[in-house]
Amino acid sequence: MCGIAGILSSKGIHFLTAKLPLMTNSIAHRGPDGFGYWYSEREHLALGHRRLSIIDLSENGSQPMHYLNRYTITFNGEIYNYIELRESLILKGYKFKSNSDTEVILAAYDFYGADCLHYFDGMFAFALYDKQSNKLFCARDRFGEKPFYYSFYNGDLYFASEMKALWAVGISKTKNETLLFNYLCHDLVENPLNQEETFFSEIHKLKPSHYFIVDEQKNIIQKKYWELDITTKNDFNPQKASQIFKELFYNSVKKRLRSDVPVGSSLSGGLDSSSVVAAISQYTTNNYTFSARFPGFSKDEGVFINEVVSKFKTKHHNIEINEKGILEDLDKLIEHQEEPFQTGSIYAQWCVYREARKNGIIVMLDGQGADEFLCGYDKDFKFYLKEIYKNKNLSQRFKENIQLNHNYNLALSYKDLSSLIFPNTYKVITQIKKKLLPTLNPGINADFFGAHKSEKNPFREFNSLKEMLKYELTNQGLEKLLKFADRNSMAHSVEVRLPFLNHELIEFVLGLKAELILKNGWSKAILRDAMENELPNNITRRKDKIGFEAPHNQWTKVNEFQNLVKDSKSFLIKNNIIKNEFTNDWKTIITAKFLQSK
Numbered sequence: 056m057c058g059i060a061g062i063l064s065s066k067g068i069h070f071l072t073a074k075l076p077l078m079t080n081s082i083a084h085r086g087p088d089g090f091g092y093w094y095s096e097r098e099h100l101a102l103g104h105r106r107l108s109i110i111d112l113s114e115n116g117s118q119p120m121h122y123l124n125r126y127t128i129t130f131n132g133e134i135y136n137y138i139e140l141r142e143s144l145i146l147k148g149y150k151f152k153s154n155s156d157t158e159v160i161l162a163a164y165d166f167y168g169a170d171c172l173h174y175f176d177g178m179f180a181f182a183l184y185d186k187q188s189n190k191l192f193c194a195r196d197r198f199g200e201k202p203f204y205y206s207f208y209n210g211d212l213y214f215a216s217e218m219k220a221l222w223a224v225g226i227s228k229t230k231n232e233t234l235l236f237n238y239l240c241h242d243l244v245e246n247p248l249n250q251e252e253t254f255f256s257e258i259h260k261l262k263p264s265h266y267f268i269v270d271e272q273k274n275i276i277q278k279k280y281w282e283l284d285i286t287t288k289n290d291f292n293p294q295k296a297s298q299i300f301k302e303l304f305y306n307s308v309k310k311r312l313r314s315d316v317p318v319g320s321s322l323s324g325g326l327d328s329s330s331v332v333a334a335i336s337q338y339t340t341n342n343y344t345f346s347a348r349f350p351g352f353s354k355d356e357g358v359f360i361n362e363v364v365s366k367f368k369t370k371h372h373n374i375e376i377n378e379k380g381i382l383e384d385l386d387k388l389i390e391h392q393e394e395p396f397q398t399g400s401i402y403a404q405w406c407v408y409r410e411a412r413k414n415g416i417i418v419m420l421d422g423q424g425a426d427e428f429l430c431g432y433d434k435d436f437k438f439y440l441k442e443i444y445k446n447k448n449l450s451q452r453f454k455e456n457i458q459l460n461h462n463y464n465l466a467l468s469y470k471d472l473s474s475l476i477f478p479n480t481y482k483v484i485t486q487i488k489k490k491l492l493p494t495l496n497p498g499i500n501a502d503f504f505g506a507h508k509s510e511k512n513p514f515r516e517f518n519s520l521k522e523m524l525k526y527e528l529t530n531q532g533l534e535k536l537l538k539f540a541d542r543n544s545m546a547h548s549v550e551v552r553l554p555f556l557n558h559e560l561i562e563f564v565l566g567l568k569a570e571l572i573l574k575n576g577w578s579k580a581i582l583r584d585a586m587e588n589e590l591p592n593n594i595t596r597r598k599d600k601i602g603f604e605a606p607h608n609q610w611t612k613v614n615e616f617q618n619l620v621k622d623s624k625s626f627l628i629k630n631n632i633i634k635n636e637f638t639n640d641w642k643t644i645i646t647a648k649f650l651q652s653k
Contacts, residue, residue, distance in 0.1 A: 057118070058085030058105035058545070059129040060220050061182050063191065063273055066210035068094055071101040078213070078220040079103040084391075085131075085216060085545045093119040095129055099271060100184060100191065102129040107548055109133065109418060112315050115153035122161035125186050130157050131216050132179035132201045133552065135310035140174060151372040163245075164192070169266060172280045174558060180261070182214065191269040192227065197281050197558050198424070199263030199534040201545050202541055206258045217542075218258050218393050229256045230650065236507035238395050239633070239642060240496050247513050247531035254394040254649070263534060281558070283529055285521040289566040296571050297584035298565060304585065307557035308334035311420055319343030319416040321407055322363060322371075324356030326579060326586070326594055327422030327431070329363045331554055333589045335420065336367045345411050345419070347376055347403040352606040362591050376403050377531040379609035384646075391546040395645045396539060399607025405543045419544065423536055424555035425529045428564055429579040430520065430572050433463050439520040439573050440465060444475055456576020461598050474516055498637030500628075520569045528561065568573045611640040623647035 060078035062071055065613040071094055073381070079090055086105025093102045105119040119129045134140070137156035140163060145151070149162045156177075163171035164438045166182055169192065178200035183192045193201045193214065205214035208226045215221055222228060234254045242353040250262045261267065267277040269590065308331060312318055320335060322328050324342040335342050344364060349355045357373075364371045381388075381402045388405055411419050426432055430439075436457055443449045444467065473481045491519035496504065515531075517523040527533060537553075545553040555561075564572065564581060583595045610616060620640045626647045627633045637643060 057107050057131045058082035058216040059131045060103040061214040062101045062213055065099055075101040075103045077223040078215055079105050081219045082217050087548050091117055091119055098575040103298055104129045110315055111153050111155040116155040120157050122386040126161050128161055128181055128183040130181035133178040133417050134175050136176040181358055189271055194266035195261045195263055197264045200537050203261040203545050204258055228259045231256045241513055244395055244535045249305050283525050285525050285565045293574055295496040296567055297581050300581045305334050307554040307560055309338055311552040311554050312338055314418045317415055319411055320420040322346045322360055324359030327425040329590050329594050330422050331422050332367055333361055342369040343416055344371045345407045346373050347407050348373045349606050350375055362470035372410055374406050376406050378613050380448050382615050389648055391542045395649050399605045401539050403605040405580040408544045408549045409547045412549050418550045420552050424553050427533045427581055428524050428561050431579050436465050438517050438523040441475055442519045453576055460576050498633055500631045500634055503632050521565055532603040607641055619644055
């Protein structure tokens with residue numbers, strides 16, 4: 056929806072008025088429709104806003120917004136259930152000047168305090184100042200759909216939607232080499248051991264499902280306000296479970312269609328995005344779809360895309376993506392992403408949102424998030440197998456069904472079996488081996504490896520399916536995808552909304568027995584059953600899992616890319632990061648450009 060920025064400082068009004076516009080101007084792409092500044096009477100706090108008008112396009116929806124002559128807010132995101140909340144607050148005596156969700160946040164905070172966060176179905180990052188208590192309340196949504204970065208610099212607190220707003224006022228770009236090491240060695244773009252970290256040492260994230268309160272002395276009290284409960288509490292049969300799932304999912308889509316500007320959706324051809332398109336068709340005939348296409352690529356999903364487009368008569372746009380485009384746009388893509396990323400699929404997403412904006416679509420619904428709680432990845436199957444390992448008949452039948460449904464040969468490794476049968480011994484032996492036999496990645500410079508290798512394993516071991524799914528949703532896995540989507544969409548002044556990330560929907564699924572999530576050896580079994588009569592059978596019962604994959608390995612083989620790889624590798628070798636044996640061309644380019652950025 057927007058971009059936010061703020062400063063808490065004792066340096067006075069002239070300092071604040073000089074710095075705040077630098078921050079908001081640097082993120083103007085997040086909100087091209089307007090801007091606003093506000094400075095506290097005490098001259099110690101500045102709040103800024105860049106507006107992308109989505110709901111209540113009038114001046115009444117402008118920010119920073121004030122309420123009851125007490126509260127002021129700068130807010131990025133959407134509260135999808137704002138209409139229902141507004142009605143309940145009116146019954147409690149509250150009055151509203153606008154039709155915006157922003158004003159609903161202010162009234163809800165006045166009535167519920169910090170507990171207002173429990174009532175929001177939405178994506179959000181905001182800073183709300185209470186003049187009476189002289190405290191700043193900053194919060195981020197449950198899964199981290201919307202970003203919130205902050206830094207202490209020269210005794211002042213700065214915060215914003217993107218790091219470039221912090222750099223605009225002089226905050227250091229000192230690289231966090233530990234995260235860079237994890238990126239090169241472990242394919243991580245976050246630190247699962249500390250979600251506050253970024254690739255820049257001086258910049259931190261407000262963690263998902265957290266808020267903090269800041270007083271005038273800049274003391275921060277941070278608190279987690281939501282914990283995903285995976286306790287089994289819904290003992291429904293498969294038919295009833297899929298029925299309730301469908302109702303919750305369709306209701307989520309319906310609320311995420313609330314907008315005063317045109318809405319479209321991304322269509323990859325997979326089950327998740329196709330389900331979103333099917334649900335949208337229940338509520339509107341203006342069903343705009345956009346698909347990334349890769350001519351000549353074996354994993355192009357045009358056959359499935361065309362089937363969905365034909366069934367729902369969508370107003371469809373194909374976007375052909377190739378190496379020429381990414382060579383032209385690579386520096387812009389990196390600038391907007393701000394931190395390293397693993398594959399060229401990020402560029403495909405960038406192109407989809409750019410095309411949507413060119414066609415006047417300001418809001419896009421997307422299928423992200425379903426894989427992480429419906430068990431959509433082949434790698435996830437083993438966690439349920441570990442859970443049922445002791446039941447030989449059940450585990451054998453599960454392996455056979457996985458082979459039948461997904462052509463996947465499921466088996467537990469010696470490591471998996473050891474952790475199951477001798478968990479304590481396995482843990483001790485693993486720790487000893489890690490100390491005595493450090494494994495050097497053959498492509499990483501030995502000095503760089505030695506300086507940043509940690510004895511703490513960045514990965515967790517799980518012996519149950521739902522524990523692993525919770526971890527992917529809330530600790531390591533989902534948030535990076537949300538960051539990619541936020542930067543790619545907002546780079547083109549487009550808002551992306553994710554119906555699968557309705558917390559009530561996720562809480563319902565993870566409150567079911569694990570066996571229903573992988574019923575009869577089908578990934579996403581509940582979603583498949585729910586959409587059985589809505590989508591073509593070859594989509595609901597599709598066996599292969601491609602994901603949103605782009606031919607980035609093919610792209611890097613062309614001469615222009617190879618020259619870039621050669622120069623990048625030379626730079627990284629010279630700076631003692633990698634050796635000539637390092638073979639990942641994409642990471643070579645991205646790492647070099649990251650380190651060369653000033």
